[in-house]
Amino acid sequence: MHALIVVATLPEAERLQDLPGARVVVSGVGPVAAALATAQALAQAPAELVISAGIGGAYPGAGLAPGELAVSSVIVQADLGAWDGPAFLPLDTLGLSVRPGVPQGAQFAVWNRAAQVAQAAGAGFGPALTLCSVTGSAQGAQALAERFPGALCEGMEGAGVAHAALLAGVPALEVRGISNPVGPRDRTAWQVGPALAATRRGVQAALAVLAGPG
Numbered sequence: 001m002h003a004l005i006v007v008a009t010l011p012e013a014e015r016l017q018d019l020p021g022a023r024v025v026v027s028g029v030g031p032v033a034a035a036l037a038t039a040q041a042l043a044q045a046p047a048e049l050v051i052s053a054g055i056g057g058a059y060p061g062a063g064l065a066p067g068e069l070a071v072s073s074v075i076v077q078a079d080l081g082a083w084d085g086p087a088f089l090p091l092d093t094l095g096l097s098v099r100p101g102v103p104q105g106a107q108f109a110v111w112n113r114a115a116q117v118a119q120a121a122g123a124g125f126g127p128a129l130t131l132c133s134v135t136g137s138a139q140g141a142q143a144l145a146e147r148f149p150g151a152l153c154e155g156m157e158g159a160g161v162a163h164a165a166l167l168a169g170v171p172a173l174e175v176r177g178i179s180n181p182v183g184p185r186d187r188t189a190w191q192v193g194p195a196l197a198a199t200r201r202g203v204q205a206a207l208a209v210l211a212g213p214g
C-alpha cells in the first residue's frame with residue numbers, strides 16, 4: 001500500500017510526483033475541495049497514510065521563516081464555530097459535531113508517528129490551522145495565535161483532508177513548507193520555491209518513517 005499525498009495545486013504536485021511510495025492527487029484550493037478529492041482517491045485505492053502537503057503561512061512567534069517546515073501535531077479547522085460579538089465559540093463549545101452522533105469538533109488528531117517525522121525532517125511540530133481564506137492582517141494573525149496557543153502554520157486544505165481520512169479510517173498528517181509569514185498581504189514577498197523544497201523534505205521524511213520499523 002502507498003501513502004496518498006493531497007496537494008492543492010499542480011506546482012505543488014510537480015515537486016512530489018517522483019517520490020517512490022507516493023500517490024499524489026491535486027485537489028484544488030480549500031478544505032471542501034481537499035475533502036472531496038481525498039474521499040474520492042481513497043474510494044479508488046486504499047492508503048496507509050494520507051498527507052496534506054503544500055505551502056503555507058507561519059504565525060508570528062512560531063519561529064519558522066520562509067523555506068522552513070511545519071509538521072502538524074493536530075489539524076484544526078480554525079474558522080468552524082460561531083462569533084458571539086468579539087468572542088469565537090468553537091464547535092465543541094456549542095455542543096455541535098462534524099459527525100452525526102459522534103462528538104467531533106474542529107480538531108483532528110494526526111498520525112501517531114508525526115513527532116518522529118518532525119524530528120527526522122528538522123521541522124517545527126505543532127498545531128496546523130486550516131482556514132477558508134488567507135489571513136491578511138497582523139491583528140488577524142495575532143488573534144488566531146492567541147486562540148490556538150502554539151499554532152505554527154496556516155493553510156487552506158489540511159482539515160478537509162484529515163476529515164476525509166478520519167471517515168475512511170486512515171491516519172492523516174499535514175506538512176507545510178513555509179512560503180510567507182501570516183499577516184498583512186504581501187504576495188510579492190512569498191518565497192514559493194524554498195517552500196516547495198521544504199514541503200518535499202517533509203513528505204520524504206514522512207515516507208521514510210512510514211517505510212521504517214513501527
Ligand SMILES: O=C(O)c1cccc(C(=O)CC[C@H]2O[C@@H](n3cnc4c(=O)[nH]cnc43)[C@H](O)[C@@H]2O)c1
Pocket residue numbers: 008009029030054055056057058133134135154155156157179180181182187
Ligand atoms: O493573494 C494573491 O494574489 C494570491 C495569489 C496566488 C495564490 C494565493 C494564495 O493564497 C494561495 C493559497 C494556497 O496556498 C496555501 N497558503 C500559502 N500561504 C498561506 C497562508 O498564509 N494562509 C493560508 N493559506 C496559505 C493554501 O493552502 C492554498 O492552497 C494568493
